Amino acid sequence: MIRILGIETSCDDTAAAVVADGQTILSNIISSQNEFHAKYGGIVPEIASRKHVELILYVIQEALDKASVTAEQLDAIAVTNRPGLVGSLLVGLCAAKSLAYCYQKPLIGINHLLGHVYANFLTHPHLEAPHLSLTVSGGHTLIMRVASPTQYEILGSTVDDAVGEAYDKVAKFLGLGFPGGPIIDNMAKTGNPDAIEFPSPLIHSDDLNFSFSGLKTAVIRYVNDEQAAGREINYPDVVASFQKAAIRVLVKKVISAAKEQRVSTVTLSGGVAANSALRETLIQDAQRAGIAVYYPPLVMCTDNGAMIAGVAYHLYQQGVRSDWHLGAYANLPE
Incomplete structure (x- = not known):
């Protein structure tokens, strides 16, 4: 069984999930920031990144606890690194790099768009x-x-x-x-x-x-x-x-x-x-x-860590790994 932690902070939702073999969702934790942005009528990037800093470790720990998995038992750590709000992406990226370094786990950077596409592969296995x-x-x-x-x-x-x-x-x-x-x-x-x-x-x-x-x-x-x-x-x-x-x-x-x-x-x-x-x-x-x-x-439909972990499983099987220079990008690199 391949268990991957997926971290998603591309916009205003702080999310983490553990998915087994790219298909079985063991946990999927999402913390919404809607109430903090509502009075502005839209997402304020500075507020989003600050809330991610406050919430990211708690969300990751809850995802691990609900999945009954320790960080040592993970096979890889995946994180959205493009595209999105750079300040938000960096919070998830720093958390993922820290965990990958501390527990010596493979790090895999994920394209947010592939994550959304994969939500349907997760839901419809025969797609x-x-x-x-x-x-x-x-x-x-x-x-x-x-x-x-x-x-x-x-x-x-x-x-x-x-x-x-x-x-x-x-x-x-x-x-x-x-x-x-x-x-x-x-x-x-x-x-x-x-x-x-x-x-x-x-x-x-x-x-x-x-x-x-x-x-x-x-x-x-x-x-x-x-x-x-x-x-x-x-x-x-x-x-x-x-x-x-x-x-x-x-x-x-x-x-x-x-x-x-x-x-x-x-x-x-x-x-x-x-x-x-x-x-x-x-x-x-x-x-x-x-x-x-x-x-x-x-x-x-909304941003979540399960879709990120799901894509990562297939990249993991293909031998794809990211190094410590993995960056955050507002747009898709050309």
């Missing part, structure tokens, strides 16, 4: 490759061709805001709270998605890229114009219409990509994968196209 992954979160909006648990190719990405970032910014502008994703998802259920025709930028482009800055601006302009005219605003209709416009382009492009790539499976991952309307729309449209859709449970 095959190649398939397409729609990875959507506060920091990423990507369509990837997944060749294996450790190999992927980015086919399309956002040219400005990530879709989750647009959700947060719209929610902040409307005074709804943070994080914006679940708030808008719930409010939209009481609204009319056809009430306002917001644009879906790049929906007719010939590539697989996305843009959500213009959609966010369209919502702001609409609300400002309605207020200036003295008209009452139906906020559930606004968020439902915004959500429809965002989801429309996500689903259209990933289905088109699946047809172009001649793959019959699409996976959904990342924090926005928890969005109920996105799941329902993607499943409906994919079924009509003869495409299967897989997505992880809610706890595996």
Whole structure:
């Protein structure tokens, strides 16, 4: 049995998990910082890194205790080192390096994007490759061709805001709270998605890229114009219409990509994968196209250590090891 500790601190969740053989989750501890960022309407990088410093050792110890494993019994220590907030990444990286050095364990740096993709391999053991992954979160909006648990190719990405970032910014502008994703998802259920025709930028482009800055601006302009005219605003209709416009382009492009790539499976991952309307729309449209859709449970959509440890198992089996010079990167190194 290969037991790996996975550490994830790429953004604002302090997470650690122990996974056996890349498939059996022995523990998966996640400490959320939402309450500390809520009053700012978004993640404050300095606060995030400071909270990681306070929590990281407690979270790691809890992960080990719940898994009934000691550090000496681990086979390797894995840590997210790219992409993400550098201050946050460095906290997890320093903790991982310290443990690996003290207990003489292999250190493996993990690409956060591979972690999100692997959440579906963890949840659906018989998931095959190649398939397409729609990875959507506060920091990423990507369509990837997944060749294996450790190999992927980015086919399309956002040219400005990530879709989750647009959700947060719209929610902040409307005074709804943070994080914006679940708030808008719930409010939209009481609204009319056809009430306002917001644009879906790049929906007719010939590539697989996305843009959500213009959609966010369209919502702001609409609300400002309605207020200036003295008209009452139906906020559930606004968020439902915004959500429809965002989801429309996500689903259209990933289905088109699946047809172009001649793959019959699409996976959904990342924090926005928890969005109920996105799941329902993607499943409906994919079924009509003869495409299967897989997505992880809610706890595996957001950042977690289990997905990091899972990827690490396959890299460990391939002989991949990181040295003490392993760095933290805000973006994927070229």
